[in-house]
Amino acid sequence: MPYRLLRFALNKKYAEPPMFTEPSKLKKSYDVVIIGGGGHGLAAAYYLARDHGITNVAVIEKNYIGSGGTGRNTAIVRSNYLTAEGVNFYDKSVKLFQDLSTEFNLNLFYSERGHFTLAHTDSALRTMRWRAEVNKHMGVESVLVDRAFIKEIIPEIDLDCRHNMPVMGALYHPPGAIARHDAVAWGYGRGANMRGVEIHQNTTVTGIEVKNNKVVGVKTNKGLIQTNRILSAVAGYTPSITKMVGLRTPIVIHPLQACVTEPMKPWLNAIVVSASFHLYISQSSRGELVMGASLDPYELHSTRSTLDFAEGLSGHTLELFPFLSECKILRQWAGLSDMTPDFSPIMGKTCVEGFYIDAGWGTWGFKATPASGKTMAFTVANDQNHEIIQPFNLSRFEQYELVGEKGAASVGH
């Protein structure tokens, strides 16, 4: 036994406090119950406490905070969307992200790298031009660039893709960034907790009590909570929660897989997306390439990952970066994507009084974390949809007012 080490063990000059304190029991009632302790739920709790003085709040998380999509995404933050409503919303989020490390006093490793969406066809180039114009009109920095520009920023890229669908140009979005995704949950969680919000992990919601179309309580595996306001922010688990209040939604759950390679010397500064090859790739501050592709094309409520994903992704990556052929994939995983018909989220009030929803985040949720938290906190505090999320209300489907973002949100099929 190395007794020499003991004196260091007992002497803590730089003691590390826990990120947040967890109460042992649920109270009988709360002003607001947030179901889901991911980035969105914790961000909403944070802004409820900080901006609206509402602190009698419980965040109920069935696993550990950030164990869902927040901990599984490929950490890309951008606002180069297609619709005015989408750009407006995601731009607000990007602007909040830029100061978030300072606000949290926690390093999020937020790194602006510049984001390329490669166009391999005429029609894709047209869409990139359309997005650039909409972005510019909304005050977001995006521009159409040519092959020479791409090659200068990313010398290692094979623009001809071995003569199979060569790159014609790209949408270049300088504010595009990556961040340490788990830390976003910790930062919001700690900030909320500091202001009086209770975080309850390992607590599962088993039912929601509704009387006369009004929310009155939440049933959990640790007891019943009385409340008049519930925010559901559970992404891939949304259908089970909406069923508890009798709400029908268009959400379908598909797995989305991702992987990282072994670390290597920094060579890729930019974030690269190819819609034609269903691929997005960036290099983390640890030197690993973080990669993702399109959804698994079937409904599944499981976070298993597959060989065919790794094979497909590798094949496409090597079309753009053939020199990576001997690089090893270190780890692969999956998350649950709550997909909507228009690839836009579902946010705001519902026809059940006191039940607010933040869902339909599919493959586009991480970048929206700060704006979603802020606007949902406003919506819950005022019982009124925040202006910029009004277009994303659940009622838009029965009014046929979809906000079509498929091309810009995802490398979907």
Add this chain to the structure above:
Amino acid sequence: MPDPNNTSNETWADYVFNRAGEPGIKREWWYHLASGTWFIAEHDTVKDVFIKTYLLQNITEDE
């Protein structure tokens, strides 16, 4: 399926857009590439297991 000529916009939108999204056994359309056959599979969407598969002609009762 509601009659599109005799239904409200809301009912039609519910039919077009809304889904039973919860985990469970779903009846899904699948396509066999090699033979070009469309068929129906009963799929456990939690365990990722196929319980039954059959051709459309073999369904005696439909919605």
